[in-house]
Amino acid sequence: MARRDPSGTGRGRCRKIMRRNRVSAKGVGRLPAYSEESGISSAGDLLRGFERGGFSSPSAHVAGDLRRVGWRSPLGVVEPAWRGGSPQSTNGSERESQEEEMKRYIAGVVAVVFVSFLALGxxxxxxxxxxxxxxxxxxxxxxxxxxxEYWKMGFTVGGTAFYPVTSKILVGGRLGYTRFTPDEDKLKEQAGVLPGMSVDISGSFSSIEIVPTARYMVAPSGSKLGVFGQVGFGYYLMKVKTEVTGSYMGYSYTESAEESENKPGLSLGAGVHFAVGQMGVEVFPVYNIIFTEDESTKYYSINVSVMF
Known part of the structure; x- marks a missing residue:
């Protein structure tokens, strides 16, 4: 029965492969002698042995081809460098250049919208x-x-600012930082750690949110309670880090990767506003939809704010 692939937050999003991983092997001088059963004759064979079905090092078994093991970050599949891969083609370089140009364009549009909102306010x-x-x-x-389910509950912090254009319409924006960490126990269970194998899985997915936002608020005259809905379109600066370390039969291995990506996204929210003296307290959930490749990255947050 095939293992379920716990993809990050979408089946195929951002399938850009991270090839800048670092693989280290300690104790190579104590490698066991070659045997037909294990197929081990060198450190490279040790790392690649799981593909022949003869042997799995901690990192190869748990992190080797991380798609096979079940590690997919919100930015896509992490694949270790030792598995190889074709050199980047000229067309690939051109596509990367076009992507960078598009990112700068979108960032410029977001900046213009943000400044326009502030100017209007x-x-x-x-x-x-x-x-x-x-x-x-x-x-x-x-x-x-x-x-x-393979990522723990995260946290978010940030700030908002709004100018009233009318008694009900406000324009402004939100600047936030959100971070998640993987659920190590569930990932180990999915990977299938061998008896006697010591494995540690760590990493994080973080997102900086720059989101110009428009808000529509309804507050009855004389009431201290108001309700609102809001929509924003902005830019999300995302980073994912992954690392798997382990030891088995006296050998220690480490596989790690890091990748960043910036994409536009949509922010939808609603909430309530309580007037407390000269201040206000707001409770508002926000749902973020980031337009990563193939399928969007999505997460929500439930926030409490003090407004001055």
Whole structure:
């Protein structure tokens, strides 16, 4: 029965392969003698042995081809460098250049929209539409989609600022940081650690969120309670780190990888606003949809904010 592939937060998203991993092997001088059963004759054979079905080192078995083992980050599959791979072609370089150009273009659009929102709010403020409100927020976050069960609940921190354009419409933005870590126990269970094998799996997925946002608020006259909905379109700066270390039969191995990617995304939210003296307290969930390749990366957060 084939193992389930706990993909990150989407089946095929961002299938860009990370090839800049570092593989280390200790104790190579004590490698066991070659045998027909194990097929081991060198350190390279030791690392690649699991492909022949004869032997698995801790890193090869658990991290080797991480798609096979079940490690897929929200940015895609992590594949170790020792597995090889074709050199980057000229067409590949051209595509990368086009992608970078598109990223800069999108970042510029987001910056223009953000500045436009602030300028619009400044004009509204100067005309007496109301004062700017701003404040920090904290919250909990959770990845959604296939394989999200292999990532623990995360956290988010950030700040928001809004200018009232009318009595109900506010424009502004949100700057946030969200981070998740993998569930090591579930990943080990999925990978199938050999008896006597010591394995540690660590890593993180983080996202910096720069999101111009428009908000529609309804607050009855004289009431201290208001409700609102909001939508934002912005830029997400994502980074994933993975590392698997292990020891088996006196040998120690490490596989690690790191990759970054910046993509546009949509932010949808709603919440309630409580007036407390000259301040306000807000509780608002936000659902983020990041337009990574093939399929979007998605996560939500439930936040509490103090507005001044």
């Amino acid at each position: 400044s004009v509204a403020y100067s005309q007496g539409a109301g004062k700017m409100t701003y404040g920090p927020y904290v919250g909990i976050a959770k990845l959604t989609g296939d394989g999200s």
